[in-house]
Amino acid sequence: MYKVYGDINSGNCYKVKLLMSLLDIDHEWIVINILGGETQTDDFKSRNPNAKIPTLELTDGTYLWESNAILNFLAAGTAFLPNDPLLRAQILQWQFFEQYSHEPYIAVARFIAKFLGMPDERKQEYQAKQEGGRKALAVMEERLQDSDYLVGERYTIADISLYAYTHVAHEGGFDLAEYDAISEWLNRIAKEPKHVTMEQFTE
Amino acid sequence: MYKVYGDINSGNCYKVKLLMSLLDIDHEWIVINILGGETQTDDFKSRNPNAKIPTLELTDGTYLWESNAILNFLAAGTAFLPNDPLLRAQILQWQFFEQYSHEPYIAVARFIAKFLGMPDERKQEYQAKQEGGRKALAVMEERLQDSDYLVGERYTIADISLYAYTHVAHEGGFDLAEYDAISEWLNRIAKEPKHVTMEQFTE
Numbered sequence: 001m002y003k004v005y006g007d008i009n010s011g012n013c014y015k016v017k018l019l020m021s022l023l024d025i026d027h028e029w030i031v032i033n034i035l036g037g038e039t040q041t042d043d044f045k046s047r048n049p050n051a052k053i054p055t056l057e058l059t060d061g062t063y064l065w066e067s068n069a070i071l072n073f074l075a076a077g078t079a080f081l082p083n084d085p086l087l088r089a090q091i092l093q094w095q096f097f098e099q100y101s102h103e104p105y106i107a108v109a110r111f112i113a114k115f116l117g118m119p120d121e122r123k124q125e126y127q128a129k130q131e132g133g134r135k136a137l138a139v140m141e142e143r144l145q146d147s148d149y150l151v152g153e154r155y156t157i158a159d160i161s162l163y164a165y166t167h168v169a170h171e172g173g174f175d176l177a178e179y180d181a182i183s184e185w186l187n188r189i190a191k192e193p194k195h196v197t198m199e200q201f202t203e
Numbered sequence: 204m205y206k207v208y209g210d211i212n213s214g215n216c217y218k219v220k221l222l223m224s225l226l227d228i229d230h231e232w233i234v235i236n237i238l239g240g241e242t243q244t245d246d247f248k249s250r251n252p253n254a255k256i257p258t259l260e261l262t263d264g265t266y267l268w269e270s271n272a273i274l275n276f277l278a279a280g281t282a283f284l285p286n287d288p289l290l291r292a293q294i295l296q297w298q299f300f301e302q303y304s305h306e307p308y309i310a311v312a313r314f315i316a317k318f319l320g321m322p323d324e325r326k327q328e329y330q331a332k333q334e335g336g337r338k339a340l341a342v343m344e345e346r347l348q349d350s351d352y353l354v355g356e357r358y359t360i361a362d363i364s365l366y367a368y369t370h371v372a373h374e375g376g377f378d379l380a381e382y383d384a385i386s387e388w389l390n391r392i393a394k395e396p397k398h399v400t401m402e403q404f405t406e
Contacts, residue, residue: 049342049345050300050304050342058289062289064289064292064293064296065296065300066295066296066299067299069292069295069296069299070292072291072292073288073289073292076288077288085276085279086261086265086267086276088275088276088279089272089273089276089279090267092275092295093267093268093269093272095272095299096270096271096272096298096299096302097268097269099303100269100302100306100307101253101255103303104307139252142252143252
């Protein structure tokens with residue numbers, strides 16, 4: 001059985017939980033507390049030398065890290081990851097966009113506000129994150145005005161990757177009411193069969 | 204014929220040039236000057252709404268962006284991208300590591316020093332990038348002490364992705380002499396048949 005080292009409040013970890021639910025993949029979830037320093041121990045670094053969650057442990061003891069790499073691995077051969085090379089590359093395009101142009105703004109702003117409680121010494125950084133986050137949302141909005149899903153007119157792991165932090169972007173100061181196509185897409189994803197929420201797994 | 208919109212001095216663009224050389228892929232290279240604002244025009248944003256290079260134009264007029272997505276597309280079916288799902292996911296693991304934990308430190312430090320000429324107002328940011336860059340190099344060093352290549356004991360697009368900015372990391376203030384395994388790996392990559400350098404394409 002797969003083991004997932006993660007924290008459900010992290011969008012990156014929630015991506016894995018959501019796909020595993022959609023695909024009925026049995027797994028053990030091992031809670032790792034980032035704020036408590038649990039990714040920085042030697043024990044954890046033996047699993048992921050980059051000291052980040054989520055980290056997936058396969059049944060043979062192999063570790064796989066980086067949320068979007070894990071999604072590509074778990075979705076291989078399923079409807080969430082088409083075989084067509086161009087569609088696969090377009091999914092990756094959106095996933096790399098997520099990690100470079102979306103997550104460092106929206107997820108970090110949310111982290112500062114929600115989990116660190118907006119300490120004075122990080123308020124300036126929080127403010128600076130707003131512009132980049134709005135740019136990323138504008139790129140998504142433009143795409144979703146033309147298409148119900150990000151790639152290939154169907155629900156894929158590209159949508160899962162961007163849903164994770166977009167659906168909680170308000171916790172980082174972003175007003176999603178300004179983005180009609182994104183708002184409709186978020187509702188569409190949330191209505192998919194076997195959808196799970198972050199809250200379901202929060203104690 | 205493919206068209207690549209890029210700047211060879213950008214490691215992200217060089218990745219595409221290097222793979223296309225290794226695979227003998229005929230293409231037109233269209234020079235885009237970032238510092239001159241050429242990624243920010245409406246014309247360019249019609250190709251890539253995220254306003255970044257490299258951007259690949261396929262023969263049917265489809266655009267694909269994000270350097271690592273482009274590598275996965277071009278390498279499909281070649282020795283640089285194995286079909287095995289776990290190896291593919293491990294390649295993606297290193298490529299997402301590159302975009303999140305390596306490029307934002309090493310490439311940005313290099314950009315500030317080499318292309319912006321280290322302006323006073325960005326010196327503090329440059330200094331702040333050093334720690335994250337060293338962390339990324341340490342993760343690579345540990346991996347390359349055990350293996351000649353990042354994934355599957357052969358040259359793959361994971362190596363291309365990380366070679367791009369690592370081989371010019373000294374331009375961002377990183378002393379590669381401290382990293383023996385990385386230094387040997389850089390030499391190994393540079394000796395591969397059909398290897399090309401950034402300098403070959405710089406006017």
